[in-house]
Every structure is written in structure tokens, then in C-alpha cells.
Amino acid sequence: MTLLHDLLNSPDPGPFALLRYEGADRLEILRGTSRTVDRLADMPLPELAPGETPGPRTLALVPYRQLAERGFACVDDGTPLTCLEITETARLSLDEAIAQLPDTVPDTEDLGFDIDDDAYRALVAAVLRDEIGHGEGSNFVIHRTARARTTADPRRLAAAALRRLLTDERGAYWTFLVHLPGPDGRTLVGASPERHVSVDAGLAMMNPISGTLRHRDLPPGEAGRRRFLDFLADPKEINELSMVLDEELKMMAVVAERGGQVLGPYLKHMSHLTHTEYLLAGRTGLDVRDVLRETMFAPTVTGSPIENAARVIARYERAGRRYYGGVLALLGRDADGGQTLDAPILFRCADVDPSGGIEVKAGATLVRDSTADSEVAETHAKAGGVLTALGLRPAPAGGAHAEVTSYADDPRVAAVLAARNDRLSSFWLAERPAATAPGPLAGRRVLIVDAEDTFTGMLGHVLRSLGMEVRIRPSHDVAPGDAEAAAADLLVLGPGPGDPEDGTEPRMVRLAELVRERLAQRAPLLAVCLGHQVLSLALGLAMHRRDMPYQGLPSDIDLFGTARRVGFYSTFTAVAEADRLVTPYGTVEIARDADGHVHALRGPGFAGLQFHPESVLTEEGPALLGELLTTLLPIPHP
Incomplete structure (x- = not known):
């Protein structure tokens, strides 16, 4: 019997997490005890004892409501800031892990979105007219929730979904399953494309991603390549990424000693979507918990300016966001005892409660030239990967990812991407x-x-x-x-x-x-x-x-x-x-x-x-x- 088998099948395995980092050929297994804390500053990060092995110490599930620490508005849904204090770690090769994960997704009942397409169109129109149109900000992210229900053990459902994400999804920054048992516990499974913030050896990095192209919208052959080039040159897509770039540079200006340096732009290929992205890097001497606090939360899931975006979200969204828009935060120590942090954004994931209720939240970035129809389609696309992994949506036709990935070798693609920086600061x-x-x-x-x-x-x-x-x-x-x-x-x-x-x-x-x-x-x-x-x-x-x-x-x-x-x-x-x-x-x-x-x-x-x-x-x-x-x-x- 292996550790992974025990975690998935024993009656009471305790809290655990399964993580695959971007490009890794293995699955990380973290096990320990859980406790809730009130503030980010309370997240445990003990010093490295003599002879102790460096590595991860705490995996924290940071809910969106933690924005209240910065004095920002949010719907307080009571979702806890929960820390998995790691007592045991192990690794499995990716092939071994996939072989041990269940290959059949239990039956689930699709309950649809909490806000239907027509109502979401009206919501988009209202934000464009009454908020962006009245100077309240440059962009806002308003989410809706796809709901489902299962009678299966949440662990089994999440493990089967994780297997599909590991085999079918590409380009994720983290692919993960986090299980917190108990009547108030949660099981989260997903594939987040975006690093929010990381710190390693004093180097802080952020990763603004924006602009979304659905692979299914691309015709085959040269016509698809031309459509891809049109996407990269689309002023709406360029401006959308520039806005979140500026917003994350604001955050880097606070946590990095000389502000952030912009690297990119790059392409972010997922299985069914392609995004555009930048990397930001800067030196910091702050405690990693302070870095996380000062960067709550990414403009790609909130908007800008962040403080007023939080107010707008609180006015327009019907319920709290739970963990959507927050982060998973892995805190640790390096060989020299220095603090480390790796924190992907919590989105593109399913949140399963102990009774079998399932929520998959997805939001669209609303900017000055957004259209209601395109933003409705974007929420379907963003939720689609996880819903497919849960067996709630059919898998798109194969082959598109490989063709889109090949575009990166096209000099025209490189030229259009590079041209985005021609007139930046x-x-x-x-x-x-x-x-x-x-x-x-x-x-x-x-x-x-x-x-x-x-x-x-x-x-x-x-x-x-x-x-x-x-x-x-x-x-x-x-x-x-x-x-x-x-x-x-x-x-x-x-x-x-x-x-x-x-x-x-x-x-x-x-x-x-x-x-x-x-x-x-x-x-x-x-x-x-x-x-x-x-x-x-x-x-x-x-x-x-x-x-x-x-x-x-x-x-x-x-x-x-x-x-x-x-x-x-x-x-x-x-x-x-x-x-x-x-x-x-x-x-x-x-x-x-x-x-x-x-x-x-x-x-x-x-x-x-x-x-x-x-x-x-x-x-x-x-x-x-x-x-x-x-x-x-x-x-x-x-």
C-alpha cells in the first residue's frame, strides 16, 4: 500500500495536498495537521533547526475575504484562513501517480450557473455603464458560479478530476488537490495557470496574465494562424494585459526595493485556451507574509484600482467568493534558512464541500471595450477545463493545442509579441x-x-x-x-x-x-x-x-x-x-x-x-x- 493509496482510501487520512508544479515530472505529496488563523502574519513559518531538511513548512488556503486585512470591502462569508502544517512529504513520479489515481469520475448532477447567461449579460452591461463609465476604475472582474452535486466521496471525485487534469491539461502553474476533512472542511481540485507571487532567495516575482483565446475558435491551417495573429494584435487584448501589468507593477512598487522589472510578453498555452502574460521581478527584504499581504489580490481576479475594485465586487456579487480569487500559499525555508513563498491564484478550480456540493467559479475581466456576449463566453471557457475534468462537459476535439503551440515558432508571432513593448516605458x-x-x-x-x-x-x-x-x-x-x-x-x-x-x-x-x-x-x-x-x-x-x-x-x-x-x-x-x-x-x-x-x-x-x-x-x-x-x-x- 502506498501513501497516495492510503490518503485516497483510508477512512480518516487527515489533511493532505497533492501538487504538481509547472513542468514537473512528479507529484508532491504533503501531509500534516490543519489549523485556522486570523491573519496572514499568523501563518506558521518556523525557523530551520540545525540539521533540519529545508523545504515547505506550511500550505495556506487564503480566502478572498482576507482582503479585510487591508481594510478593503468584501462580502464576509466566514471562509477560514486554513494552514496545513506539513509533517510529512513524499514524491511520486507523474506516471506512478496517474496510475494510482482513479480513472473514472463518479456521476455528478449539473445544476448550471447561479447567474444565467442573460442575467450575466445585464450585470456586465451595468458594470460597464455605471462603474467604468463613471470613473470608478479601469477594469473589474465579476464572477459567477457553475454548480453541481455528487453523492460520491469528495476525495474520490477530486482524485479522479485531478487525474484528468494531469493527463489532459497543459501549461498550468500548479495542478493541485487539497483535502481538509471534517464537517466544515473542503476539498479543492484545479489547475491554476497563474503564479500570483513567489519569493526565492530574496527575488520576488509576479505573473500578470490576461487575454483569452479559445482554441475551438481557431479554424485549421493558415486561417487559424491568421486568427491567432489577429488575437495577438487585438487592441482590446493588448490593453487588457497592459492594465493588469500596471496594476501588478503597483504591487511590486510596494514589495520590491526598486520596483519590478518587466519581462516578456510571453504566450501561455493551456489545453483549450491561450493567454498572454508578463513576468515581473524585483528584490525584496520583506517577510514573505508581508509580501503576500501587500499583494492581495491579483487584478486578474479583482480589477483596478484594487481598493475600489473590491468595493465594486462587494456591490455586484451576490455572495462571498470563498477561496476564489485568493491564493494557495506554500511557505518554506531554503538551505540557508531564508524564507520562500510560492502562491498561485485560486481559480480554475472546483470547491467540493463534505456533503457533495460542487462550485466552480469563473470571472470575466470587464474593460472599456468589453461586450456582454464575449464576457459570457469567457466565463464558460474559463470554467470549461475543470467542468470537463468533473465529467460535466464533453472534452473538446483534440489536436488544437499542438497546432497552437507550433505557432510560437512562427517569426510573425514573435514579431507581433515583441511589438507590444515597442512603445512601453x-x-x-x-x-x-x-x-x-x-x-x-x-x-x-x-x-x-x-x-x-x-x-x-x-x-x-x-x-x-x-x-x-x-x-x-x-x-x-x-x-x-x-x-x-x-x-x-x-x-x-x-x-x-x-x-x-x-x-x-x-x-x-x-x-x-x-x-x-x-x-x-x-x-x-x-x-x-x-x-x-x-x-x-x-x-x-x-x-x-x-x-x-x-x-x-x-x-x-x-x-x-x-x-x-x-x-x-x-x-x-x-x-x-x-x-x-x-x-x-x-x-x-x-x-x-x-x-x-x-x-x-x-x-x-x-x-x-x-x-x-x-x-x-x-x-x-x-x-x-x-x-x-x-x-x-x-x-x-x-
């Missing part, structure tokens, strides 16, 4: 030195006011690259008369969601107060996106809500006589009738388009930018900021 694509060369801005003190969009973390790294000393504080913490703001050489009012004319919104009120104070004091001020809109209102400009939001949109503009490629994340824009405006604070120069929509403005000691100079979509962000700030800040004499 080289600041984020290159490895940056630890030291910054002295310049005219070196040593100048900057206070950034964060208005609930952590683009401010990226902005901080760009300003530090110019030699500036940067602090970031939330808007609710910076009031008029603040001593640090008064002492700063430059105050930066950052981006955030919402309507700048909403006088009942505390953030808008606070930003307006800070703008008025700074202008009255003739103290240097830079305002970005939402901050720029509030500054524009203070200068007497009108505000306009765009018919089509500019969310995650790269655009070529004329910026005070210089052509620039910049990234917009906005629904509202100031409108001006002329290129100059006389105000009580001096004459203001305005950069605008043919419709009068204001891209930027500058006056004596202040400037506003509607676009994001820190975004990966802004081609020359650091140079642009350096030029602008040297005109705002008086350069001290030597």
Missing part, C-alpha cells in the same frame, strides 16, 4: 541601478498624497530615480496645515477613482482643500489624474465625463509642443476653450486636443497631468517628469 523594462546619478532634482523632498490608487507607489520609484526623497501618505492622513506637506519641496496629489465634482466624497473634499492651500501659498504642486481634475476645477475649468472612458489607453498627444506617448486611466476630463487661461494664480498654459479635452496644464509653480507619467504605457515618463519638475522647482544655487 523603458524604465520598467530595464534593470535599474541601485544608485541614482546626481541631477538638478537630487535631494528634493516630495510628499505624495495617495487618493486610493497605488499608482503612487510607481510614481514614487520614478521620482526616486530622479534623485528625489519621497514619502507617500493616504489622502485622509494629510490635512491642510500638515507640517510635512509644508516642509516638502513638492506636494504631489495622486490619482484615484471617482467623480472629482462629488462634493460629498471625503477624498474630493480633502484634495480640493490641499489644492487651494498650495496655490494660495504659491508652493510647488504637481497633480496627476484625479488630482489634476481637482486642480482644474480650482482653476475654473469645466469638467466633462467622456462618452467612452479612457481606461488603460495609450495615446499620442502634443504636450506643450512635444509629441509624447502617454497612458490614460480616466473617465473625466477638464475642458478648455483656449491654450491659455488667466487665473488668480497666474497665467496657465494648457495642452489639449481638438475637442478641448485637457491633457495637461502648467502655471507658476504648479502643473497637472491627466495621464499617468508613471504608467508602463507612458513611453518616456521619467524624462517627461524630470523636464516638468525642473520648471516647477527653483534650483538651488551651489
Whole structure:
């Protein structure tokens, strides 16, 4: 009798997990005891004792509701943060494991989606119209749940589904089965395509994935290849990935010492789907539990900006997400005693309760140019692999994966992928030195006011690259008369969601107060996106809500006589009738388009930018900021 046989057949095997890592030819078996903890900081990660073998120590199931640790909104469904404290590990070759897993999936009853296709179409339309259309964010992920029921032992069902995933699914980051026994236990089985975050030897990595092509939509032969090239060149797919890239760069800006470096893009081939992806890498000295906390959760399952995306999800989704959108987190120690972390996103998985209830959750990423029909189809496609493994959907016709994989050798595919980086910011694509060369801005003190969009973390790294000393504080913490703001050489009012004319919104009120104070004091001020809109209102400009939001949109503009490629994340824009405006604070120069929509403005000691100079979509962000700030800040004499 083998350990795997015992785990699947004994009456009470205790908690265990079966894991296959991407590309591995073996199955990892983890066994131990389970306990629940309240916070990520409480997840056990004991020191490596003398003579003790390095490796995994704890496997944590982190539910979506853990977002409350960051103060973000969520439906509290009571799902616990459960830790499997590992006491025994073993390995089986993949062939041995597949031979021992059951090859017949027990009968299950398909109960359909909790939200039918028509209702989900209406939900998509409402989010596009009322949230993205009103400036609440650039993208949101709203899920629905495919439900089923079985009378079989959840372990047997999950083990049979795992076998199918191991034999039929390709390209998964982790393929897994986690069993937590007991009346309140769960059994999870799935194949997650996406690393959320990992840390090894101090190197943190994230893996934003977005853009989805169903292989069944590809015709055979050259026509399929052309359709694949069209997918890679589709602006919607490009912008969707760029938005989640920016959002995960925001997270890397917090956990990595110099922010993240962008690697890619790459293709992610699954059995029935192909995605596009980037890798982000950066050095960190944080405890891995803090890394995990600061990166809750991936924009590919939430949206951006993350804090308001959490609010939108809480408003629109009918029930809690349980583990969907959370992570599996494997915490361990390396040979030197250093902390390690590997955390795939918990999606593309089935959640089976002890009574036989089955849930498979799937969400679509809603962006400015989404269509309701395509997002309905995307949820079916994303749930399809696991539903097929459970015997609830027929397996698609074979052969498509091999043909799609062969496209990677086509020079046209490589060229289209590489072209995605042609006009992205080289600041984020290159490895940056630890030291910054002295310049005219070196040593100048900057206070950034964060208005609930952590683009401010990226902005901080760009300003530090110019030699500036940067602090970031939330808007609710910076009031008029603040001593640090008064002492700063430059105050930066950052981006955030919402309507700048909403006088009942505390953030808008606070930003307006800070703008008025700074202008009255003739103290240097830079305002970005939402901050720029509030500054524009203070200068007497009108505000306009765009018919089509500019969310995650790269655009070529004329910026005070210089052509620039910049990234917009906005629904509202100031409108001006002329290129100059006389105000009580001096004459203001305005950069605008043919419709009068204001891209930027500058006056004596202040400037506003509607676009994001820190975004990966802004081609020359650091140079642009350096030029602008040297005109705002008086350069001290030597």
C-alpha cells in the first residue's frame, strides 16, 4: 500500500495536498495537521533547526475575504484562513501517480450557473455603464458560479478530476488537490495557470496574465494562424494585459526595493485556451507574509484600482467568493534558512464541500471595450477545463493545442509579441541601478498624497530615480496645515477613482482643500489624474465625463509642443476653450486636443497631468517628469 493509496482510501487520512508544479515530472505529496488563523502574519513559518531538511513548512488556503486585512470591502462569508502544517512529504513520479489515481469520475448532477447567461449579460452591461463609465476604475472582474452535486466521496471525485487534469491539461502553474476533512472542511481540485507571487532567495516575482483565446475558435491551417495573429494584435487584448501589468507593477512598487522589472510578453498555452502574460521581478527584504499581504489580490481576479475594485465586487456579487480569487500559499525555508513563498491564484478550480456540493467559479475581466456576449463566453471557457475534468462537459476535439503551440515558432508571432513593448516605458523594462546619478532634482523632498490608487507607489520609484526623497501618505492622513506637506519641496496629489465634482466624497473634499492651500501659498504642486481634475476645477475649468472612458489607453498627444506617448486611466476630463487661461494664480498654459479635452496644464509653480507619467504605457515618463519638475522647482544655487 502506498501513501497516495492510503490518503485516497483510508477512512480518516487527515489533511493532505497533492501538487504538481509547472513542468514537473512528479507529484508532491504533503501531509500534516490543519489549523485556522486570523491573519496572514499568523501563518506558521518556523525557523530551520540545525540539521533540519529545508523545504515547505506550511500550505495556506487564503480566502478572498482576507482582503479585510487591508481594510478593503468584501462580502464576509466566514471562509477560514486554513494552514496545513506539513509533517510529512513524499514524491511520486507523474506516471506512478496517474496510475494510482482513479480513472473514472463518479456521476455528478449539473445544476448550471447561479447567474444565467442573460442575467450575466445585464450585470456586465451595468458594470460597464455605471462603474467604468463613471470613473470608478479601469477594469473589474465579476464572477459567477457553475454548480453541481455528487453523492460520491469528495476525495474520490477530486482524485479522479485531478487525474484528468494531469493527463489532459497543459501549461498550468500548479495542478493541485487539497483535502481538509471534517464537517466544515473542503476539498479543492484545479489547475491554476497563474503564479500570483513567489519569493526565492530574496527575488520576488509576479505573473500578470490576461487575454483569452479559445482554441475551438481557431479554424485549421493558415486561417487559424491568421486568427491567432489577429488575437495577438487585438487592441482590446493588448490593453487588457497592459492594465493588469500596471496594476501588478503597483504591487511590486510596494514589495520590491526598486520596483519590478518587466519581462516578456510571453504566450501561455493551456489545453483549450491561450493567454498572454508578463513576468515581473524585483528584490525584496520583506517577510514573505508581508509580501503576500501587500499583494492581495491579483487584478486578474479583482480589477483596478484594487481598493475600489473590491468595493465594486462587494456591490455586484451576490455572495462571498470563498477561496476564489485568493491564493494557495506554500511557505518554506531554503538551505540557508531564508524564507520562500510560492502562491498561485485560486481559480480554475472546483470547491467540493463534505456533503457533495460542487462550485466552480469563473470571472470575466470587464474593460472599456468589453461586450456582454464575449464576457459570457469567457466565463464558460474559463470554467470549461475543470467542468470537463468533473465529467460535466464533453472534452473538446483534440489536436488544437499542438497546432497552437507550433505557432510560437512562427517569426510573425514573435514579431507581433515583441511589438507590444515597442512603445512601453523603458524604465520598467530595464534593470535599474541601485544608485541614482546626481541631477538638478537630487535631494528634493516630495510628499505624495495617495487618493486610493497605488499608482503612487510607481510614481514614487520614478521620482526616486530622479534623485528625489519621497514619502507617500493616504489622502485622509494629510490635512491642510500638515507640517510635512509644508516642509516638502513638492506636494504631489495622486490619482484615484471617482467623480472629482462629488462634493460629498471625503477624498474630493480633502484634495480640493490641499489644492487651494498650495496655490494660495504659491508652493510647488504637481497633480496627476484625479488630482489634476481637482486642480482644474480650482482653476475654473469645466469638467466633462467622456462618452467612452479612457481606461488603460495609450495615446499620442502634443504636450506643450512635444509629441509624447502617454497612458490614460480616466473617465473625466477638464475642458478648455483656449491654450491659455488667466487665473488668480497666474497665467496657465494648457495642452489639449481638438475637442478641448485637457491633457495637461502648467502655471507658476504648479502643473497637472491627466495621464499617468508613471504608467508602463507612458513611453518616456521619467524624462517627461524630470523636464516638468525642473520648471516647477527653483534650483538651488551651489
